[in-house]
Amino acid sequence: MNVFKMFSKEAMKNNYNMTSFWLGMDHYTVVVEPNLFELFSKECLEKTRFAKFARSLIGNGSIFAPVDIWRPKRKHLAPTFSTKNLNNFCNIFSQQSLILVERLQSTLTSEKFSMWPFITTYTMDSVCETVLGIQIHAQTDKEQPFLKALNEYLTVGSSRIFKPWLYIKAIYKLHPDSQILRRTKKTIWEFVSNIIEKKREDIKRTKSKEASSGVESTESFLDLLLESADGVKFTNHYLIEEMLVLLLAGTDTSAVGAGFTCVMLSKYPDVQMKVYEERPILHTDLPKLKYLHAVVKETLRLYPPVPIIGRAVEKDVLLLILSIWGMHHNPKLWGDDVESFIPERFLNGSVPSGAFAPFSDTNTP
Structure with missing residues (x-):
């Protein structure tokens, strides 16, 4: 990440808010200007080589799939993200939060500690229950096989990005890391596949029980997809890809956002107190906060969970790095206090147009 920060800062210094660099045999252009960011993100939808590394685990999962595969998948997935469905998960988030708070009690005697292991296991438990409808107890069971395999795969797999000599498949297959990825991928896919098979078998029984008792259970994203109009058409392979996308994207982005928010609240007690005084009673209070x-x-x-996105301009064979981090830290856009933590800037209407895109979308509410 420090490499991308360095080139983002270099781009900020140029009048045209762009710079470039070579990574192996690929030449990238770094963009930190809002208008160009919006133009390229909307017009250039194909991903760069980095996406191919992600596909080795999630296949043609919607986020990293080629455009011709991604578009129809999005139509299937979009209805499951309704506000009603998301509100149904509030009890799950609340229950997992209570476990997180209990675990954090053990740190009260510590001067310093890392929030990361606490937050990542919390988000993993929350995401697994909302996406797959299962409890893996990651917060209390550090030896959970799926969690261990996933962490090992992501650690080893991400190291390949900055080793261009390993981009060539024939060479990478001979590397020890390749064997680790194959082993951990097998564990991950088998875990999700078994859950899907069980869900297919359980859906009819669950429906009949609910019909007789009149009690409805919270449905996961997997339940919603299987019960949708197209549910019977979805193969296990298709569902594994999409469930992995939701697991990876939901766990990591949520953990980064929640983790850094906790850090900011600990550094700014006055901000923490204002948040505390505004605390909600019910999930219906959330819009009021x-x-x-x-x-x-x-x-x-300050700490976007998705700091950069890569896009390919196919007509001119140009590779782009759209630096969200760079745009968020550009003093030309945010002013001289760009590095200061000032929540009020989002209350007084001083946010530059198109300059806020924490998840790559400049229309983030």
């Missing part, structure tokens, strides 16, 4: 919303946004500006 204006200051908390501003705190989260300011945290995402």
Whole structure:
């Protein structure tokens, strides 16, 4: 990440807010200007080589799939992300939060500790229950096989990005890391596949029980997809790819956002107190938490969970790095206090147009 920060800062210094660099045999152009960011992100939808590395695990999962595969998949998935469905998960988030708070009690006697292992296991438990409808107890069981395999795969797999000599498949197959990826991928795919098979078998029984008792259970994203109009058409392979996308994207982005928000609240007690005074009673109160919303946004500006996205301009064979981190830290856009943590900037209307895109979307509410 430090490499991308360095080139993002270099781009900020140029009048045209762009710079470039070579990574192996690929030449990348770094963009930190909002208008160009929006243009390229909307017009250039094909991904760079980095996406191919992700496909080795998730196949043609919607986020990293080629455009011709991604578009129809999006139509299938979009209805499951309705506000009603998301609100149904609030009890799950609340229950997992109570476990997180209990675990954090053990740190009260520590001067310093890392939030990361606490937050990542919390988000993994929350995402597994909302996406797959299962409890893996990652917060209390550090030896959970799926969690261990996933962490090992991501650690080893991400190291390949900055080793261009390993981009060639024939060479990488001979590397020890390749064997680790094959082994851990097998564990990950088998875990998700077994859950899908069980869900298919359980759906009819669950429906009949609910019909007789009148009690409805919280449906996961997997349940919603299987019960949708196209559910019977979805193969296990298709569902594994999409479930892995939701697991990876939901766990990591949520952990980064929540983790850095906790860090900011610990560094700024006055901000923490304002958030505390605004605390909700019910999930219906969430839209009223204006200051908390501003705190989260300011945290995402300084520490975007998706700091860069790669796009390919196919006509001119140009590779782009759209630096979200660079755009969020550009003093030409945000002013001289760009590095300061000021939640109020999201309350007083001083956010530059198109300059806030923590998840790559400049229309983030």
